[in-house]
Amino acid sequence: MGCQYYSPSENGADSFTVAMPRLTVGRGTLREVGERAQGLGLRRVALFTDALLASGPLVAAVLESLTRAGIDTATFSDIRVEPDDESVERGATFLRDASIDGIVSVGGGSVMDTAKAALVLLCHGGNIGEYFAPPIGQGKPIPGPLLPHIACPTTSGTGSECTSISVLRLNELNTKFVIASPHMLPTVAIVDPQCCDSLPANVVASTGFDLCCHALECYTAKAYTQQAKVAAANARQYIQGANPFSEMVAREAMDIVGNYLVRGVNDASDTEARDQLMWGATLAGIAFGNSGTHLPHAMSYGVTHLMRNIVTEGYAIASPFVPHGISVVVNAPAIFRYTAEATPERHLEGATCLLADTQGATPADAGEVLANRMVELMKATHMPNGLTAIGFKAEHVADLAASSIRQGRAIANAPRESNRVDLENMYSNALQYW
């Protein structure tokens, strides 16, 4: 803890909090969901999933496990990918009518984030818009605990099973924003790597870069000691900045990306690599769940806000659609070139974990070395070559920056300050990489 990165600052935080669900990891552990629910004293649960998974073997395994444990279920699958406030309102209405005492979510980030937000409305009322931070919402705090939530991820990227945030599209603004509250942290996370066995390569790549950026952003975030001290212990949010716990976990996740991302994407039969990526996604979720992300995630929301006429292979979703991981990674090399100046050693360390050639590199090279390694990984996993490859041109840069500058909390968590012009420059530098 004596690391120079966490040196005290005037009025800065002098403590940090670590939180995570009770976590179980291993092949076949979906069969434990029933016993876990029983252990929480549940009698009737809502099973949240999406329309594709609802009739598949993963949901069948969970339902069987719950039935075996004597627990009644009611299934809700009317959740769109990139969930919106309407998905949440539908979910909350379902929960109110279903007389449940807990919830099980089986799916990617969209499903888990919808479950978290629907529970907020069930337990504390109101409409979901009120809970977003100003100027988007009224910043209404979530006043107390939610019903128990058992979260079971089916992709190796989001880490939502281990975070206390929900990312939702507000239809009125056509943009994604984050609701954060310690009360949204799932009670139990069950991470079964068999869920990823049949994922298409492009989905493994996109979600893998989401996990990669969660870990890199956590590792390079502003130190918690440089963030304002919270007025009350219970007011401390997940965006508390880099800290000794989150950096330790993020480092392991970055190592996993370096060793297994390309293998896991390019060979569906490489079970070792895919299992490791699932573990890495959970680790990165725990890491950023206790620190927050920064510019790559903040700037991804401009991309998903303004995308037009674009679909991505591997996703059966109507246009326009850019997967979350792609919307994040497509800007990341340009962003790390910008932020490296503030924490060069950490950017270089991240590059080392990703197996960049760092021989002879000095701190002044950190941004270039990390960005170049990310570009190598993007090429090796057939990711789009910058914003141009997903339909954006130089003429869109100003609008992208104007959209993303609204993500104040994440931008403030970056190690280097940035204004709208800085965002425009980063988007310009992200148009094309090779």
Ligand SMILES: [Fe+2]
């Ligand atoms: Fe993410």
